[in-house]
């Protein structure tokens with residue numbers, strides 16, 4: 435008999451069953467009230483804040499940029515962190531170090547992003563998790579693997595709240611440190627906005643110098659999942675992709691035949707000509723990732739190379755990885771994402787109806 439996903443107990447891997455599960459769930463939901471799932475497993479994915487003080491004047495930043503739904507606080511490691519809260523109850527945290535979104539919680543408090551257990555918040559390395567930037571190089575290439583943007587302080591440049599939807603803009607410009615690595619003058623503006631429960635990002639890069647440059651980039655988004663073997667990504671079927679697992683510098687080229695991209699080993703794939711929306715099924719729910727201006731999607735799991743945590747996350751990245759953007763002096767490039775999380779109705783249903791036949795787990 436075919437395995438059916440259940441909420442708890444000895445769950446067998448059941449990827450590829452999403453469509454069936456949804457149909458079942460819809461039918462079940464018509465017949466029974468939805469029970470809320472109590473265990474917010476995702477809520478503990480992000481590590482607790484370390485008690486430390488910030489060298490940046492958080493109070494000053496807050497008096498300048500704090501507004502309804504926007505507050506600057508000392509976050510983990512004392513890093514100045516902007517907290518957004520929408521009228522709908524969703525919340526986002528953005529560390530100025532790396533311009534990294536380190537937390538995105540739904541109105542019911544479920545953490546959607548993932549911070550790796552080896553992440554540190556002392557600026558000795560980029561924050562390993564959340565939504566860091568890869569810029570001006572996705573890599574591998576001439577400079578550090580994913581570029582420097584996730585490894586330097588961005589500054590807070592603007593904040594606002596329109597109708598209960600808070601937004602901030604972070605700014606990164608070239609410095610001696612960046613020019614030593616990448617000899618160009620640039621301005622990057624990263625706007626993060628909560629609209630209801632949807633997380634919006636806009637990255638704009640401008641050439642402020644007097645000669646052309648090119649760059650690659652990505653939003654290196656880490657998402658929490660119930661288990662790597664029950665997660666999948668939809669929307670990539672039919673696309674050409676570069677498999678970088680064996681050799682990132684000389685990837686092999688394939689065509690994705692699967693409707694659901696599942697995980698049974700390390701994956702490091704760059705999908706070209708990606709559609710404007712892909713969906714990550716975390717098993718507890720779907721993360722819909724819509725984008726505009728990001729032509730590629732990178733899917734990455736390190737598998738057992740990160741034994742301690744590989745089951746708990748997958749990266750689904752909006753990227754401009756394989757072909758560089760060329761900007762003449764004064765020119766700009768921009769790309770957006772809109773990410774939304776919806777709970778899997780079957781998981782919710784089964785939380786309250788564990789004995790329903792559709793919620794039982796069978797051995798093959």
Ligand SMILES: O=P(O)(O)OC[C@H]1O[C@@H](O)[C@H](O)[C@@H](O)[C@@H]1O
Pocket residue numbers: 562563579580654678682702703732734749751
């Ligand atoms: O630098 P991090 O956050 O550990 O991520 C590294 C990984 O980032 C992914 O974007 C790449 O596709 C992988 O090749 C790489 O190993």
